[in-house]
Amino acid sequence: ATIFKPAVMIGTEDRILNRWAHFAKKYGFLPLMGNGNTKIQPVYVVDVASALTTALKDDGTSMGKIYELGGPEIFTVHELVISDFVPLFVHVLSKQEMILLVRENCSKKSVK
Numbered sequence: 001a002t003i004f005k006p007a008v009m010i011g012t013e014d015r016i017l018n019r020w021a022h023f024a025k026k027y028g029f030l031p032l033m034g035n036g037n038t039k040i041q042p043v044y045v046v047d048v049a050s051a052l053t054t055a056l057k058d059d060g061t062s063m064g065k066i067y068e069l070g071g072p073e074i075f076t077v078h079e080l081v082i083s084d085f086v087p088l089f090v091h092v093l094s095k096q097e098m099i100l101l102v103r104e105n106c107s108k109k110s111v112k
Contacts, residue, residue, distance in 0.1 A: 036078025
């Protein structure tokens with residue numbers, strides 16, 4: 001078996017960027033936990049599909065291997081939201097109005 005372990009996948013109908021955009025449109029802001037410093041290395045869904053297709057077509061050299069798939073760049077969540085990489089946010093709200101940074105200790109439930 002060949003195992004593919006993709007990072008957060010992004011694309012036209014992805015579950016992360018579209019969910020963020022819908023939240024921002026509905027509530028007028030986007031909360032970023034940990035001040036938006038969480039790092040992610042999103043990979044485009046078409047690139048994941050291409051890797052799968054390549055493995056299916058090879059001469060068996062991919063058998064028994066594990067492939068961790070990530071995009072070419074690492075972003076903080078904050079960088080990803082304000083970048084031109086995600087143009088759908090530009091249409092939802094102005095970039096300055098939409099971001100609410102939430103300190104990490106404020107976002108954790110207190111355990112007693």
